[in-house]
Amino acid sequence: MLHAVIMAGGSGTRFWPASRTLRPKQLLSLHGDRTMLQSTVDRLGDLVPASRQMIVTNKILVDAIAEQLPALPAKNIVGEPCKRDTAPCVGLAAALVYHEDNDAIMVVMPSDHVIASEQAFQQAITAGEALIKQDPTRIVTYGIRPTYAAESFGYVQRGDAIESPGASAFAVEQFREKPDAETAQRYLDAGSFYWNSGIFLWRASTILEALQKNEPEMYAHIAAIAERIGKDDYAETLEHEFAAIQGKSIDYAVMEQYPNVVVIEAEFPWDDVGSWQALTRLHSPDADGNTVVGSHVGIDTQGCIVHTHEGHTVVTIDVDDLIVVQTPDATLVAPKHAEERVREVAKALRERGLDGLL
Template sequence: MLHAVIMAGGSGTRFWPASRTLRPKQLLTLHGKRSMIQSTIDRLGDLVPPSRQMIVTNKVLVDAIAEQLPALPKQNIVGEPCKRDTAPCVGLAAALVNHQDSDGIMAVMPSDHVIASHEAFQNALAIGEKLIKEDPTRIVTFGIPPEYPAESFGYIERGEPIGSGGDANIYKVKQFREKPDRATAEAYVASGSFYWNAGIFLWKASTILDALQKNAPEIYKHIEAIAARIGEADYAETLEREFAAIKGKSIDYAVMETYKNVVVIEADFPWDDVGSWQALSRLHEPDALGNAVVGTHVNIDSKDCIVHASEGHTIVTIDLDDMIVVQTADATLVAPKDAEERVREVVKALQDRGLNELL
């Protein structure tokens, strides 16, 4: 059966001050009327029922996620004892799925993307499931045709086309590429053979566990120890001890960059990874002066700004150009748009000053 695993352990520091430790980006409503994680569940539709949906997150977020997703069985919200990147997250989820369904296929996805067409997304997952049933050792990923030479995304270089999948364009993966510099990104886009890496994968639970055993044995030995105690009285204690002992690594480094049998489906759904405040310019139609606004904004000759006000608050800007202005009940961010990556530094600065109530 098909299982959906949603990775929701990120902290979303680039969305401070709206994103906080106990209310990170995936719990915020940045587009539409539902939070990011609610929208991720919504787009699964009837393809995967709640009984086969799993959230893997930081243990401190379990209750907040359960509150937002009341239809999801509480035991399907898995709290990691500590942050250890995506390979241990995937390994833990695969062990749990494999225990429940030894023939299970996992669709693994982030919790904080915007995908406009639910139908197209579900069709893509169904095609991926079919590809895995044809070859259970196969790993399937999704490539987004690049709209511009992005430096903030990883890329997938496609190889030879393969012949299954109906109307979908499906290719062998030639190589995964890390986030490039501007010139390299421009060359990727110009070549026509690269996709943005959406970070969405399908595989059999047993296949990814075998791949971790072969390619990341130091991670796998701890996952194996956890798996051996699932359903036993000492499971929680084992999870706490063994997961904390893992040296974190991304699933891309641990498996994807070396695994040989990977195919990429060219995605035909609109996609945005909502990585920073600048995403609001793509998700909300700018006004006549290029300002992307959420909330109440009174503008006097400001242009190309991003403005986000909390409910009941009004932001007034005068003669601002290319700025980010974000207001919450207890903090306000004002920064040039081209300095958005430095928003991460705010968290450390607040920690250094002991302002933990703002984290």
């Protein structure tokens, strides 16, 4: 059967001050009325019932996620004891899914993407499921055709075409990490590279075997946890064994080395919503090129991104290309070109004893 695993443990530091430790980006409504996590679950439609949906997150977010997803069984919200990157997250989820269903196929996805067409998304997942049923050793990923020379995404290079009813599928030639500007332009010009969506499909047994082969130490800890599922000491074992894992991304641990990866060209509109500038792609700018979510009065203001809290109006005069984000207890003002430096806010606040703003 098909199971869905949603990775929702990120901290969303680039979306401060709206994103906080106990309410990170995936729990915010940045596009529409539903939060990003709720929209991710909604996107599954009838493809995967709630009983086969799993959220893997930071243990401090379990209660907040349960509140946002009341239809989800409590045991399906898995709290990691500590942050260990995506490979341990995937390994833990695969062990839990495999315990329930030895023949399970898993679709694994981040919780903070915007995908405009639920129908196209579901069709792509169904096509990937068919490819895995043809060859159970396959791993399927989804590539986004690039529209510009992005330096902030990883890339997947396609190889030979693979017969796949309902989707354009190719053998993966290679994975590439985030490139510099010149390399990104070369990838765009080549026409054979996709943005790496971070959405994967595989049998639970396949990914566990791949981790066992490529990351034996990590797998040993996952196996120790799996052995105690359903036992009285499971929580204690999870806490101890998971903390002992050396963190690594699933791309490094498996995807870049696995010999049988297929990429499906995604037909759905996609955005990874990585920073405040993503709002310009999600909301139509006004006549002056300002992207406004909330209440804003601009006088001689062009190209700004303004996000305000309900009941609060921001006024800007004679400014260009700023990010202005207002919340009840903090306000961010930064030039758009420096948006990556929002990551530095957490360290600066801690140094000044302002941990309460994190």
